[in-house]
Amino acid sequence: MRYSLIEWDEGWNSIQKSMNKLNRVIEGLSETPFDAEDFMMLYTTIYNMCTQPPPHDYCHQLYDKYKETIEQHITLKRLPSLAEKHEEFMLQEFVKSWERHKVRVKRMSHCFFFLARHFIPSRSLTNLEEVGLNCFRELNLRARVAAFSLIDREREGERIDRGLLKNVMGIIVEIGTEKMDAYKEDIEGHLLKSSGEYYSRKASSWIAEESYMDYMVKAELCLRREKNIVSHYLHSSSEKKLVEKVEHELFEPLANAFKQKVSLEVKALVQQAKDHASSNQDFNGAYGMQEHVLVRNILELHTKYLAFFSDCLIKNYIFHRALRDSFDLFWNGPVAGSLGAELLAAFCDNLLKNDGNEKLSDEAAKDTLEKVAKLVSYMSSKDLFIEFYKKRLIPRLLFDRSSNLEREKSFVTNLKQKLGGTFLTSRIDKMVEDMTWTQDNKTSFSEYLHSNPNVNPGLDFTVTVLTTGLWPSYKPFNLNLPAEMKTCVEAFEGFHETKTKCRKLNWINSLGTCYINSNFESKTIELVVSSCQAALLLLFSDADRLSYSEIFTQLNLDHDDLVQTLYSLSYGKYKILLKEPNTKNISPNDSFEFNSKFTGRMKRIKIPHLPLYETKEVIKEVEKDRRYAIDAAITRIMKKQKVLDLQQLFVECVEKLGHIFKPDIKTLKQRIENLIDRDYLERDKENHNIFKYLV
Amino acid sequence: MKKMRRSAIKAANKELERIDAFFNTYANMSSGLIDPEGIERLCSDVEVDHTDVRILMLAWKMKAEKQGYFTLEEWRTGFKAIRVSNKYALKKALPELEKEVRRPTNFVDFYSYSFRYCLTEEKQKSIDIDSICELLNIVLRSQYQAQVDLFVQYLKTQNDYKVINMDQWMGFYRFCEEISFPDLSNYDPELAWPLILDNFVEWLREKQTQS
Numbered sequence: 001m002r003y004s005l006i007e008w009d010e011g012w013n014s015i016q017k018s019m020n021k022l023n024r025v026i027e028g029l030s031e032t033p034f035d036a037e038d039f040m041m042l043y044t045t046i047y048n049m050c051t052q053p054p055p056h057d058y059c060h061q062l063y064d065k066y067k068e069t070i071e072q073h074i075t076l077k078r079l080p081s082l083a084e085k086h087e088e089f090m091l092q093e094f095v096k097s098w099e100r101h102k103v104r105v106k107r108m109s110h111c112f113f114f115l116a117r118h119f120i121p122s123r124s125l126t127n128l129e130e131v132g133l134n135c136f137r138e139l140n141l142r143a144r145v146a147a148f149s150l151i152d153r154e155r156e157g158e159r160i161d162r163g164l165l166k167n168v169m170g171i172i173v174e175i176g177t178e179k180m181d182a183y184k185e186d187i188e189g190h191l192l193k194s195s196g197e198y199y200s201r202k203a204s205s206w207i208a209e210e211s212y213m214d215y216m217v218k219a220e221l222c223l224r225r226e227k228n229i230v231s232h233y234l235h236s237s238s239e240k241k242l243v244e245k246v247e248h249e250l251f252e253p254l255a256n257a258f259k260q261k262v263s264l265e266v267k268a269l270v271q272q273a274k275d276h277a278s279s280n281q282d283f284n285g286a287y288g289m290q291e292h293v294l295v296r297n298i299l300e301l302h303t304k305y306l307a308f309f310s311d312c313l314i315k316n317y318i319f320h321r322a323l324r325d326s327f328d329l330f331w332n333g334p335v336a337g338s339l340g341a342e343l344l345a346a347f348c349d350n351l352l353k354n355d356g357n358e359k360l361s362d363e364a365a366k367d368t369l370e371k372v373a374k375l376v377s378y379m380s381s382k383d384l385f386i387e388f389y390k391k392r393l394i395p396r397l398l399f400d401r402s403s404n405l406e407r408e409k410s411f412v413t414n415l416k417q418k419l420g421g422t423f424l425t426s427r428i429d430k431m432v433e434d435m436t437w438t439q440d441n442k443t444s445f446s447e448y449l450h451s452n453p454n455v456n457p458g459l460d461f462t463v464t465v466l467t468t469g470l471w472p473s474y475k476p477f478n479l480n481l482p483a484e485m486k487t488c489v490e491a492f493e494g495f496h497e498t499k500t501k502c503r504k505l506n507w508i509n510s511l512g513t514c515y516i517n518s519n520f521e522s523k524t525i526e527l528v529v530s531s532c533q534a535a536l537l538l539l540f541s542d543a544d545r546l547s548y549s550e551i552f553t554q555l556n557l558d559h560d561d562l563v564q565t566l567y568s569l570s571y572g573k574y575k576i577l578l579k580e581p582n583t584k585n586i587s588p589n590d591s592f593e594f595n596s597k598f599t600g601r602m603k604r605i606k607i608p609h610l611p612l613y614e615t616k617e618v619i620k621e622v623e624k625d626r627r628y629a630i631d632a633a634i635t636r637i638m639k640k641q642k643v644l645d646l647q648q649l650f651v652e653c654v655e656k657l658g659h660i661f662k663p664d665i666k667t668l669k670q671r672i673e674n675l676i677d678r679d680y681l682e683r684d685k686e687n688h689n690i691f692k693y694l695v
Numbered sequence: 696m697k698k699m700r701r702s703a704i705k706a707a708n709k710e711l712e713r714i715d716a717f718f719n720t721y722a723n724m725s726s727g728l729i730d731p732e733g734i735e736r737l738c739s740d741v742e743v744d745h746t747d748v749r750i751l752m753l754a755w756k757m758k759a760e761k762q763g764y765f766t767l768e769e770w771r772t773g774f775k776a777i778r779v780s781n782k783y784a785l786k787k788a789l790p791e792l793e794k795e796v797r798r799p800t801n802f803v804d805f806y807s808y809s810f811r812y813c814l815t816e817e818k819q820k821s822i823d824i825d826s827i828c829e830l831l832n833i834v835l836r837s838q839y840q841a842q843v844d845l846f847v848q849y850l851k852t853q854n855d856y857k858v859i860n861m862d863q864w865m866g867f868y869r870f871c872e873e874i875s876f877p878d879l880s881n882y883d884p885e886l887a888w889p890l891i892l893d894n895f896v897e898w899l900r901e902k903q904t905q906s
Contacts, residue, residue: 646887
């Protein structure tokens with residue numbers, strides 16, 4: 001028997017009728033059940049409509065109608081019934097609807113199952129069940145409004161039906177299949193936004209009313225609550241996002257307010273110090289009581305606020321950044337980054353040298369230096385500080401001005417701990433080690449002299465042995481040492497050979513310090529001078545008056561060095577030598593005479609050495625080191641990545657060098673160009689913003 | 696067929712002979728090269744100045760390696776390409792050559808060639824500011840007069856750079872091509888422009904606000 005063709009209208013009418021019955025059954029409104037016969041009828045009709053020859057094959061129309069029918073049911077029936085209820089009641093209705101919806105979709109998809117056999121797979125369409133379940137998303141908006149209002153009520157401290165919310169969220173996760181599209185799009189995104197707004201409002205009212213401490217306590221409570229919310233009724237994948245969002249909204253305003261407040265305090269301190277300092281001199285290397293007080297205050301301020309955050313349970317980089325930025329004003333001197341770095345190094349010097357103007361107990365000094373190390377770890381130009389520190393460390397160690405080697409060591413250890421990388425601290429670390437060697441060998445040297453009386457020069461002297469390469473390269477003066485000093489040198493060389501065979505000693509006369517008792521007419525004064533000064537002065541023990549050329553031949557010094565030495569002894573505060581003629585410059589025709597009438601209140605006089613350092617020179621040195629560091633960073637990054645654009649390269653460089661200093665884009669560009677010049681990199685021919693690594 | 700091919704080869708050989716003869720009128724007999732003096736003569740024969748951009752274009756066509764000298768090989772490459780074997784034909788061919796070079800695809804190549812051509816020493820990678828200014832005037836001024844004039848002015852007043860390298864040289868061409876002038880509205884210093892152009896733009900902006 002041949003079926004007669006079913007026209008669309010006719011077929012669809014019959015399908016609709018059956019489905020209406022099915023609906024009533026699901027809603028519990030029908031007295032007669034939807035039995036096997038009903039199902040067979042519906043299935044057969046659909047089967048026939050799908051298998052008729054074209055143009056009467058209605059697969060596509062049926063597929064579309066299937067979806068349409070479910071959608072209609074949702075908008076015409078479910079939506080209005082949700083709309084009349086509110087909050088919990090509405091959500092309860094939502095849950096109930098979902099249960100029925102699932103049943104409906106399941107049964108309907110059975111009826112339309114023939115579509116799933118050929119039509120759907122051949123066109124890779126979404127399967128019937130998923131299409132049906134997805135229609136329920138229409139209701140998500142309603143549910144979201146109600147759910148969020150419940151969440152907000154919980155945030156305000158009310159008790160809500162968490163189980164219900166958990167069900168609702170569960171449904172929404174279920175709708176979106178594996179990828180959870182529905183949950184992510186309909187709930188999560190909106191939740192983050194509304195939570196952000198909620199906490200941003202809270203933050204601005206708290207910032208106006210609460211103390212920082214109360215604010216933090218509240219913020220902490222909020223965070224705990226949000227985590228609770230997630231664990232009780234949101235999907236676990238939302239936790240990180242939500243917590244981050246809330247942290248951002250709560251902490252950012254506090255961090256900003258905090259930064260403003262601390263910046264103001266820093267500004268006040270700097271201003272105060274500036275006002276105190278005499279008006280004509282800004283801070284420029286000169287380190288006096290004012291500067292010392294300033295650094296001390298800055299240090300205390302930093303310690304105070306650092307402690308504030310360590311006490312809080314919440315550790316968040318936002319606050320550390322704020323704390324770091326607050327001190328910008330202190331760090332930024334006349335040359336970017338120099339003021340604070342230089343003053344802080346001078347401050348350390350003051351605590352570590354034996355004639356500093358603040359005498360502290362070991363305990364107090366240790367404590368202060370620990371604070372300094374912490375402050376340094378918050379600097380952006382750590383390298384600059386280390387360079388200034390080194391410049392002051394060297395004379396401290398070499399000219400015996402350090403109060404206590406243990407203190408030096410413990411501070412270096414502090415720095416190592418705080419700065420991490422060995423790159424910054426390894427040199428100062430090894431310098432201090434050199435001094436330790438010297439100290440450790442002091443006793444064994446005197447024992448050596450004791451047991452070898454024939455080489456004992458009879459003078460009290462010590463030698464500091466420095467490792468080549470660690471220290472600045474000093475000029476080995478061509479100096480004819482006086483006989484007394486020569487015997488000392490020979491004695492030590494003999495001793496050193498017993499200690500180690502394969503190391504050669506080079507004597508750096510420019511760094512020596514001598515204590516000379518000088519008999520002036522009124523009294524004997526102990527002069528503390530350099531080896532050169534000493535050698536020169538000793539010439540006058542045999543002669544009252546010497547010409548420049550006589551001194552020149554006897555000492556064998558370079559002219560420049562000789563002039564400088566003569567200058568230090570015949571000009572300035574202490575005129576030990578009198579120059580003839582008494583003019584401002586030293587010329588080869590001058591002659592010199594020992595000033596036997598010299599006198600002073602002191603028993604011991606220190607003739608000044610050369611200036612410590614020039615700030616500008618230090619900055620130049622640091623800039624040079626930075627150039628090397630940037631070059632190395634760029635090549636290392638590019639070797640790995642091969643191709644990068646300027647912005648990515650910049651970000652990677654900042655990441656790599658941030659613990660030492662923060663490179664700026666201009667210097668980076670300059671270094672890139674230099675590397676292009678040297679054929680390490682090339683610019684992409686098409687896109688000039690991209691650089692390529694050349695092997 | 697065979698005959699025709701043979702006659703074509705013959706004609707080509709004839710042509711080559713004429714090109715070689717043309718070469719020999721200017722070549723220095725002892726070195727076998729056309730040296731600066733020979734180039735000078737060639738210029739006066741075709742009535743152009745030796746600093747004229749068209750001579751540089753000729754050198755580009757010959758792929759000449761060394762400034763001020765043409766080898767026979769280079770001469771053949773160039774003149775075969777423009778099908779010229781005497782001074783009259785050359786004079787006539789110059790405007791056509793210029794047109795060819797000015798075509799955008801050729802011009803970039805010519806522009807970078809002009810820089811390489813000026814590198815006279817081995818391992819030399821950069822050119823001093825004065826020469827660069829001259830080269831800019833010859834090569835680029837006819838197209839970008841305002842940019843070139845200002846850049847030359849800038850180069851002569853600044854103290855940061857004594858020489859210009861290839862990257863900067865090509866960067867300036869891209870600058871002329873891409874940057875709206877004189878408003879500079881699409882110049883973004885965040886992009887990887889050579890630093891010298893950042894500085895140039897800064898200098899320009901300062902100059903504009905002053906006036």
